[in-house]
Amino acid sequence: xxxxxxxxxxxxxxxxxxxxxxxxxxxxxxxxxxxxxxxxxxxxxxxxxxxxxxxxxxxxxxxxxxxxxxxxxxxxxxxxxxxxxxxxxxxxxxxxxxxxxxxxxxxxxxxxxxxxxxxxxxxxxxxxxxxxxxxxxxxxxxxxxxxxxxxxxxxxxxxxxxxxxxxxxxxxxxxxxxxxxxxxxxxxxxxxxxxxxxxxxxxxxxxxxxxxxxxxxxxxxxxxxxxxxxxxxxxxxxxxxxxxxxxxxxxxxxxxxxxxxxxxxxxxxxxxxxxxxxxxxxxxxxxxxxxxxxxxxxxxxxxxxxxxxxxxxxxxxxxxxxxxxxxxxxxxxxxxxxxxxxxxxxxxxxxxxxxxxxxxxxxxxxxxxxxxxxxxxxxxxxxxxxxxxxxxxxxxxxxxxxxxxxxxxxxxxxxxxxxxxxxxxxxxxxxxxxxxxxxxxxxxxxxxxxxxxxxxxxxxxxxxxxxxxxxxxxxxxxxxxxxxxxxxxxxxxxxxxxxxxxxxxxxxxxxxxxxxxxxxxxxxxxxxxxxxxxxxxxxxxxxxxxxxxxxxxxxxxxxxxxxxxxxxxxxxxxxxxxxxxxxxxxxxxxxxxxxxxxxxxxxxxxxxxxxxxxxxxxxxxxxxxxxxxxxxxxxxxxxxxxxxx
Numbered sequence: 001x002x003x004x005x006x007x008x009x010x011x012x013x014x015x016x017x018x019x020x021x022x023x024x025x026x027x028x029x030x031x032x033x034x035x036x037x038x039x040x041x042x043x044x045x046x047x048x049x050x051x052x053x054x055x056x057x058x059x060x061x062x063x064x065x066x067x068x069x070x071x072x073x074x075x076x077x078x079x080x081x082x083x084x085x086x087x088x089x090x091x092x093x094x095x096x097x098x099x100x101x102x103x104x105x106x107x108x109x110x111x112x113x114x115x116x117x118x119x120x121x122x123x124x125x126x127x128x129x130x131x132x133x134x135x136x137x138x139x140x141x142x143x144x145x146x147x148x149x150x151x152x153x154x155x156x157x158x159x160x161x162x163x164x165x166x167x168x169x170x171x172x173x174x175x176x177x178x179x180x181x182x183x184x185x186x187x188x189x190x191x192x193x194x195x196x197x198x199x200x201x202x203x204x205x206x207x208x209x210x211x212x213x214x215x216x217x218x219x220x221x222x223x224x225x226x227x228x229x230x231x232x233x234x235x236x237x238x239x240x241x242x243x244x245x246x247x248x249x250x251x252x253x254x255x256x257x258x259x260x261x262x263x264x265x266x267x268x269x270x271x272x273x274x275x276x277x278x279x280x281x282x283x284x285x286x287x288x289x290x291x292x293x294x295x296x297x298x299x300x301x302x303x304x305x306x307x308x309x310x311x312x313x314x315x316x317x318x319x320x321x322x323x324x325x326x327x328x329x330x331x332x333x334x335x336x337x338x339x340x341x342x343x344x345x346x347x348x349x350x351x352x353x354x355x356x357x358x359x360x361x362x363x364x365x366x367x368x369x370x371x372x373x374x375x376x377x378x379x380x381x382x383x384x385x386x387x388x389x390x391x392x393x394x395x396x397x398x399x400x401x402x403x404x405x406x407x408x409x410x411x412x413x414x415x416x417x418x419x420x421x422x423x424x425x426x427x428x429x430x431x432x433x434x435x436x437x438x439x440x441x442x443x444x445x446x447x448x449x450x451x452x453x454x455x456x457x458x459x460x461x462x463x464x465x466x467x468x469x470x471x472x473x474x475x476x477x478x479x480x481x482x483x484x485x486x487x488x489x490x491x492x493x494x495x496x497x498x499x500x501x502x503x504x505x506x507x508x509x510x511x512x513x514x515x516x517x518x519x520x521x522x523x524x525x526x527x528x529x530x531x532x533x534x535x536x537x538x539x540x541x542x543x544x545x546x547x548x549x550x551x552x553x554x555x556x557x558x559x560x561x562x563x564x565x566x567x568x569x570x571x572x573x574x575x576x577x578x579x580x581x582x583x584x585x586x587x588x589x590x591x592x593x594x595x596x597x598x599x600x601x602x603x604x605x606x607x608x609x610x611x612x613x614x615x616x617x618x619x620x621x622x623x624x625x626x627x628x629x630x631x632x633x634x635x636x637x638x639x640x641x642x643x644x645x
Contacts, residue, residue: 023047023054025103025170026268026289029062029125029147032187033158037115043077043108043125043147046167046289049084056082060108060125061220067119067153069224077108085167103170114151121151126202126214126222134290135265136236144217145288146202146227152282160187161283162273170289172242172261173296176328182255182271182287190277194255196248197272198238199288200227230268241269242291261293300329302367302375307382315459317386317412319354326367326375333369337361337381358384385412389454389461395440398541399471402441406450414456422451445471474543478533481570483550483560486524490549492531493517499536504529527551528562528639561624562639565609565616574607574638576626585628589638592621609640616642 025046032040043060056079064072085103114121128144130137137143149161166183186192202222204215214223232238242248248259248269255273268290275282303325307314313321324332336353338344338361344353355361360382368374388411395404408419421432427448428441442448448469453462477495484490494500494516502513502520506529509521522529532546548571550560564571576587580603587603590596597611603626609617619640626634 023049024127024130024145026287027105027125027145027147028164028285028287029123029149030161030163030285031123031149031151032160032163033155034111035158037113038111039114039151040109040111041075041077041123042163044105044164045108045127046103046105046170048131049102049104056106057127057218060127061218061222062108062110063124063221063224064112064114065122065124065224066117069122071221071224072114072121073112074221075110075112077110080107080109082106105167116154116156118153120153120155122148122225123151124148124202124222124224126219128203128217129205130268131266131290133266134268135263136232136241136267138231138233140268142205143201143230144203146200146222147286147288148200148225148227149285150283157188159275159282162186162192162275162285164273164285164287168257168271168287168289170291171296172259172291172293173328174264174293175245175260175262176296177246177260178248178258179325179327180257182257182273184255184273186275188275188277188282190275190282192255193252193274193276194250195252195272195274196239196241196250197270197286199230199268199270199286201230202227236267238270242267242293264293264295266290266292296328300367300371300373300375301327302329302365302377303327304363304365304377304379306379311458314381314383314457315461318356318358318383319352319386320381320383321352322350322363322365324349324365326365329367331368331371333366335364337363355383384414387412387414387417387454387456387459387461389413389452389463391450391452391463391465393450393465393467396539396541397467397469398473398539399442399445399469400536400542401540402469404440404467406437406440406452408435408452408454410454413454416456418455420453420455422453424448442469445469472543474535474537474541476533476535476543476545478531478545478547481548481550481560483552484522486551486553487521489519489521491517491519492533494533494535494545497535498538501534502531504531522549522551527636528560530562561637562641563607563609564641566642572608573605574609574624575605576603576634577605579626579634580605580628585626585633588625588627590623590625592623594623597622609642 025048027045029043031042034040041062043062045056047056058079059076062075062077066072083105125147126144130140130143132141134140152159163185164182165185168182169180172178184192203217203219205217206215213219240247242259242261243263244259245262246260248257250257271287271289272284274284305313305323305325322334326332332347332349334346334351336344338355340356360380363379363381365377366374390409391406392409393404393406395402406421419433419435421437423430423440426443428443429439446469448467449464450467451462451464453460479492492502500514500516502510502518506526507523510518512518529549530546531549532544534542534544536542548562560575562571563574583604584602586601587607588596589598597617598607611617617640619642621637621639624636624638625632
């Protein structure tokens with residue numbers, strides 16, 4: 001543990017008379033599943049033991065709520081051993097720290113049975129008050145802390161939340177780069193992400209220390225969500241809580257906090273550790289914590305990220321991104337151990353070097369080279385040729401066939417490589433491990449992303465490609481729309497395929513529904529029939545087409561009484577040019593109840609299935625009347641069908 005409290009004590013001692021129970025530095029609550037629905041609840045509270053505030057509570061209240069904020073139970077957890085963090089920076093010969101540091105914490109631990117519950121549980125502890133000298137919060141001395149964590153809904157997997165195994169540094173050196181680690185364990189093998197997050201108030205200075213309401217010093221029971229966010233004083237926010245010349249950020253993968261503070265004081269921040277499983281959040285542990293910014297006489301330690309600490313730095317093959325973890329120094333000198341050149345040096349903090357060939361190279365990092373307080377570190381780096389992953393696939397990508405086969409390919413693939421295929425939730429086999437995957441099909445057509453990830457030596461590489469699985473993607477031509485004389489025979493003719501199937505919207509006589517060129521006859525009462533063709537190619541893929549057949553006693557006077565106003569250029573409007581060539585006849589359209597929905601006194605073949613105001617009419621059958629002067633020239637049904645197969 002490095003860079004503990006320096007200015008903190010002086011500020012708090014001066015301000016102590018104005019503070020009521022202002023001792024809380026921070027805390028968090030978490031849990032560990034023991035099996036059989038048993039959960040160990042762990043609450044850790046940090047305090048300044050020279051700040052003039054109250055001592056640790058002998059018993060801490062932890063409330064357990066369901067998803068509807070119904071109180072399940074209140075735990076009264078006795079305090080455990082008090083642990084002091086004093087004088088934890090004396091191991092480095094190049095640092096000077098005060099001898100009277102006084103930061104301590106206490107753990108409150110209990111075990112409770114919580115059976116799986118829809119919506120899960122919320123664990124809450126609340127306590128007032130914060131230090132009045134906090135510089136980034138409005139009115140800090142009158143608000144307290146809320147520590148909470150959720151057990152996921154129907155936790156049948158015995159989930160354990162992340163555990164902070166060592167408190168992070170709570171001192172930042174003024175105008176010096178800071179690099180603070182949060183050491184966390186996760187018992188379930190889930191992935192973790194870190195971020196600077198909102199913190200919440202809890203309790204207040206309204207008294208009622210033993211069993212008061214939400215605004216008392218010790219709410220009992222602690223109050224349920226939603227919690228009140230702490231109001232940061234401008235210009236500070238929860239994502240930018242500390243004044244800095246280089247804003248403080250947290251690495252979302254490692255949890256390392258970096259930044260450079262430029263104003264002395266005490267500042268509170270929230271650090272969230274979120275546990276992920278299969279893309280879903282399982283729990284979030286929220287550390288509510290204070291940092292003291294003070295003038296420091298810093299130590300100098302040469303340090304770098306090594307392949308033992310983080311094997312992923314060798315994942316890019318011959319090119320290595322080096323990362324300095326040297327503390328409290330502005331001068332660095334790298335030597336990358338490349339004996340083929342004398343230019344393998346750098347003074348950058350995080351340089352990159354590309355080696356000429358695979359091999360083991362001894363890398364040297366000197367902190368403050370040539371200065372009194374300097375340090376040198378050596379580390380071997382075994383670099384290998386870069387992995388170039390890819391995959392091939394084979395099969396018929398139509399929905400009716402599928403059964404695709406996939407095989408991983410690439411160069412420089414490591415012998416211990418593990419392969420994981422992801423074909424999506426709608427695949428009959430969503431996940432496959434191994435270099436090959438067979439018999440892959442999907443339950444719905446569409447564009448299907450296929451993801452292959454290679455894992456080796458803590459490295460990974462992902463390749464994503466898209467397979468377009470189409471339903472009815474075979475080209476089919478059943479022939480053009482046609483008109484025939486009533487009682488006559490129609491011969492159809494399709495494009496080439498392996499199998500054919502003809503059918504119609506009305507009963508028909510067909511000599512061979514499975515032939516390429518069948519002959520059909522229609523019923524005498526039909527005047528419009530939609531004929532369909534389903535064609536199958538030599539691979540088993542299908543396609544579909546259709547044509548309208550208009551049947552009339554007089555082909556010169558035929559009225560095609562179906563329109564499909566979908567903008568495809570076919571049957572989009574009601575064509576009456578055979579009976580209204582001059583365009584001087586009127587057209588009236590009525591719905592099934594006899595109400596007029598459209599009228600045009602001089603119809604010019606321009607009705608697209610709309611009402612009088614130009615709004616599209618619903619699909620269905622209507623009734624038309626064509627009247628030329630006093631003569632009713634034609635009447636009958638007219639069908640609107642916007643979408644056709």
